[in-house]
Amino acid sequence: MPEAVPQTHELYEEIRAVVGAEHVTVEEFARRAYTRAPFYAVGGGGRGKIPGIVVRPGTTEEVAAVVKLANRTKTPIVPKGGGGSVSTFPPLYVGDQSNILVDTHRLNRILDIDTTYMTVTAQSGVILSQLAEEVSKHGFHTYTVDVPIHMDTVGGVLSGFLGGGEPSDMATSGTMNNYLLGLKVVLPTGDIVQTGGGPGTNIHQPRFLHREAGSSDMTGMFVGDGGSFGIKTEATFSIHPYPKVFMLGITDMGSRENMWDAFRELAATDPYPYTRLLGFHQQDGPWYFVHVIRAHTPEEGELKKNILEKICHKHGGQPATVGREILQIANMFSARRLGQQALPMGSTMTYFGEALIPMPQSLEYLDDINALLDETVGDLDIYKRIDFVVPYLRATTITGILLYFGKGTTRDEASQRLHEKALGGMERLFTEKYGGWTETHQGTSLAHSASVWAPSYKNFMRTIKKALDPNDIMMPGLWRI
Ligand SMILES: Cc1cc2nc3c(=O)[nH]c(=O)nc-3n(C[C@H](O)[C@H](O)[C@H](O)COP(=O)(O)OP(=O)(O)OC[C@H]3O[C@@H](n4cnc5c(N)ncnc54)[C@H](O)[C@@H]3O)c2cc1C
Numbered sequence: 274m275p276e277a278v279p280q281t282h283e284l285y286e287e288i289r290a291v292v293g294a295e296h297v298t299v300e301e302f303a304r305r306a307y308t309r310a311p312f313y314a315v316g317g318g319g320r321g322k323i324p325g326i327v328v329r330p331g332t333t334e335e336v337a338a339v340v341k342l343a344n345r346t347k348t349p350i351v352p353k354g355g356g357g358s359v360s361t362f363p364p365l366y367v368g369d370q371s372n373i374l375v376d377t378h379r380l381n382r383i384l385d386i387d388t389t390y391m392t393v394t395a396q397s398g399v400i401l402s403q404l405a406e407e408v409s410k411h412g413f414h415t416y417t418v419d420v421p422i423h424m425d426t427v428g429g430v431l432s433g434f435l436g437g438g439e440p441s442d443m444a445t446s447g448t449m450n451n452y453l454l455g456l457k458v459v460l461p462t463g464d465i466v467q468t469g470g471g472p473g474t475n476i477h478q479p480r481f482l483h484r485e486a487g488s489s490d491m492t493g494m495f496v497g498d499g500g501s502f503g504i505k506t507e508a509t510f511s512i513h514p515y516p517k518v519f520m521l522g523i524t525d526m527g528s529r530e531n532m533w534d535a536f537r538e539l540a541a542t543d544p545y546p547y548t549r550l551l552g553f554h555q556q557d558g559p560w561y562f563v564h565v566i567r568a569h570t571p572e573e574g575e576l577k578k579n580i581l582e583k584i585c586h587k588h589g590g591q592p593a594t595v596g597r598e599i600l601q602i603a604n605m606f607s608a609r610r611l612g613q614q615a616l617p618m619g620s621t622m623t624y625f626g627e628a629l630i631p632m633p634q635s636l637e638y639l640d641d642i643n644a645l646l647d648e649t650v651g652d653l654d655i656y657k658r659i660d661f662v663v664p665y666l667r668a669t670t671i672t673g674i675l676l677y678f679g680k681g682t683t684r685d686e687a688s689q690r691l692h693e694k695a696l697g698g699m700e701r702l703f704t705e706k707y708g709g710w711t712e713t714h715q716g717t718s719l720a721h722s723a724s725v726w727a728p729s730y731k732n733f734m735r736t737i738k739k740a741l742d743p744n745d746i747m748m749p750g751l752w753r754i
Contacts, residue, residue, distance in 0.1 A: 282326040282371065284342050291338045296329040296379065303327055307353065307374050309362040312623055315685045316692025317717075321362040324351060324374035331379040333457060333465055333506040340504065340746075341463035343373055347744050350375060350461075352500040354429020355400060357421045360716025367748055377428050380506055383407050390480050392454060394509040397428025401438075413512040416440040416452045428505040431456070433715040435629065437496045439671075442548040442567070444540075444664045449510070450496050454481040457507035458495055461742035468492040469509060481509040494737070497714040501748045502741055516548075516567035518574040523603060524562040524585045525593040526552070532560035533636060535588035539581065540632065540664040546580035551606060553661040553675075561593055563603050602659055605675060619656040619677035621684040623691065627673030628703035629710045635662050635670040638707050642674060642699065649694035654681030671712070716751075723752035 280299055282288075288297050298304070301323075308321035325348075330336045343350050349368030352375045356362065363372060377398035385394040386408060393408050393415060401417035404427065408415040418425055418434070419441035430438035436448025446452075455469020467473030470486025484492055495502050526532035532552050539550060549565035564581060568574035582590075593599060605622075626642035639660050646658070656679035663671045678687045703709040704725050711718045726734070731754050738745075 282373075283346060284348060284373065285326060287342050288326065288328050288339055288373075291342070292328055292330050292335050296331065297326065299326050304374070307356075307363075307376070309356050309358055311359055311361050312621070312684075313688055313692040313696065314361070315688040316690075316696075317361055317688075318365050319361075322365050322367065322372065323370075324363060325369075325371040327374045327376060329376045329379045333380075333459060336375065336380075336459045336504050336506055337463045337465055339373065339375060340459050340461065343746050344461075344463060344744050347746060348373055349746050349749050350504075351748060352377065352428070352432070352504045354398065354426030354432070355421070355424040357424045357429060358433060358715050359713045360718050362716060364716040364720075364748075364751065366720075366753070367751055375504060377426060377504070377506075380428075384507065386411055386413075386512070387480065388413065390482065391512050392481050392509050393512050394481070394507060395427050396507055397426060397431075397505045399427050401425045401427065401430065408512050409515060411512075412515050414515045415510055415512050416442070416446055416449050418449070419443075427508050431496055431505055431508060432498055432500045433713065435497060435710065435712040435714060439665075439712065442565070443671075444550045445545040445548050445666070447666055450493065452510045453492060453496065454484045454509040454511055456492050456495055456505050456509075458503040458505050460503045461744070461747035465506075466503075468495070471509070499714050499716075499719045499748060499751050501738060501751050503747060514569065516569055518566075518568040518571055520566040520568070520574050520578060522562075522564050522566075522578070522581075523593040523595055523599065524564070524582075524590045526560045526562055526585065526588065526590045528589070529554070529560055529636065531589040532562070535562070535585050535590060536662070536664065537632075538584050538588070540667050542580065542584070546577040546584070551661060551663050553602065553606065553659050555602065555657070555659050561599065561603075562590070563606065602657070605657070605659070605677075606661065618679065620654075620680050620682055621687055622675070622677045623687070625674040625676040625691075625695070626699045626703065627671060627712070628699070628707075629665065629669050629712060630672045630703065630707050631709065632664065632668055632670050634707055635672045638672055638702065638709075639674075641702050641706070642672075645695060645698045645702065646674060646676070649698065650676075650687070650690050653687065653690065654679035656680075669709075719751060720753040723754050726754065 310320040349372045351363040380396035380398035383395045402422040405417050418438040436450040438449040468491045470483040471481035474487030547564045548567040551563045554560040566577045630638045657677040659675040
């Protein structure tokens with residue numbers, strides 16, 4: 274039986290006066306639609322917590338006015354972007370039945386594309402594919418997530434993911450945080466702050482020139498905060514000349530040792546001869562590399578390709594004979610396709626144990642999560658199981674197993690089993706044994722990350738949160754510290 278939820282809210286009239294009647298609702302069907310279930314929904318408690326009221330402000334000032342009202346009644350607030358959360362959303366343990374869900378979709382304008390200073394400023398509800406497309410029309414490239422690019426918003430990915438989001442070229446570009454110049458944030462008190470080296474830190478400077486200028490770097494504290502430190506309403510990023518040359522290749526590296534020797538040498542090369550690199554294999558099969566080279570001229574592309582091929586060749590690599598199966602696997606990693614090719618044969622997919630791992634220990638981690646997979650879900654019908662390792666710059670990798678269950682395992686069965694048997698083991702492995710991290714900065718994932726914070730760091734975070742949010746209304750209790 275669905276739980277009974279109230280159809281009124283003590284702030285309804287006042288919020289309506291701020292945003293207009295068409296942008297606020299207490300209707301149950303609308304509020305329920307704002308909840309999201311992750312893959313682990315069955316074991317993890319189902320869909321997210323139903324908010325008490327949903328509001329869609331159209332300006333930063335409207336966001337601030339709503340936050341001020343919430344402070345008066347001490348009503349919890351949950352900001353929401355595109356809904357691409359991997360965790361249950363809104364988190365079941367955050368706030369109470371009166372939660373105000375602030376949907377940023379009306380903050381959907383790209384405010385400025387400056388080709389002289391090479392920046393873009395966008396409101397936080399702008400969808401990342403829209404941002405990338407508009408910037409590319411000016412001949413520029415902007416780093417956005419690989420996926421779900423048509424769903425994620427600027428504010429949601431900056432808040433909810435490691436380093437503000439992983440672009441497709443993360444192996445060499447790092448996270449979106451590296452391209453972020455400043456943020457406009459409605460603080461939990463309703464005050465508005467502009468960070469970054471620009472109009473916030475020098476009232477005589479209208480442009481965003483340099484993130485760190487004029488103050489300590491306060492932009493970073495809002496990146497990956499899960500929404501706890503305020504509601505982002507605008508972000509400015511640097512943009513870059515569009516690399517027109519795009520070269521894709523697949524190399525058969527043979528043994529795991531060959532692949533790893535080449536992987537380590539490639540990741541240590543400066544400058545990188547690739548923009549994207551992925552090592553993968555199916556059980557008992559050879560290891561392959563998929564690489565992408567982006568360049569501004571064909572000559573630059575050829576030079577990089579020669580360096581990459583030379584290193585792979587030195588370690589036994591051969592151009593792969595790309596049959597239908599290898600292409601299918603390579604395409605499954607192109608998450609924009611979300612593994613369409615595999616789905617007719619499978620029931621559901623997950624990235625088993627995917628985590629940020631110290632580079633030298635990545636293969637050891639892979640062995641451990643394979644053993645965990647065998648132990649916990651190995652008896653279920655599995656259609657495909659592919660180990661992968663992706664460099665994240667030079668010190669770490671994103672490592673995991675791409676797992677497609679077959680038609681003989683229902684989605685619910687997989688979800689229940691993964692939640693009950695595998696999830697705890699995965700978390701213990703990557704955080705405790707390997708000292709790594711999950712990529713998601715949202716819901717229970719963020720609470721898990723916070724559970725291994727050092728006591729002094731916990732205190733530090735509590736102090737900042739208390740100073741910024743004296744009434745504890747912005748995503749209260751998200752870190753569970
Ligand atoms: C299938 C799949 C594949 C994915 N692959 C990738 C990938 O390759 N690379 C990558 O980087 N990410 C990936 N993600 C993760 C995704 O980018 C993050 O979950 C991201 O945070 C979602 O953004 P959103 O706009 O949908 O935010 P939401 O899901 O709406 O919210 C995420 C979090 O941010 C908070 N929040 C939202 N908007 C704001 C705001 N304006 N101010 C403050 N807090 C806010 C929310 O409260 C929540 O805690 C993937 C997700 C899925 C479902």
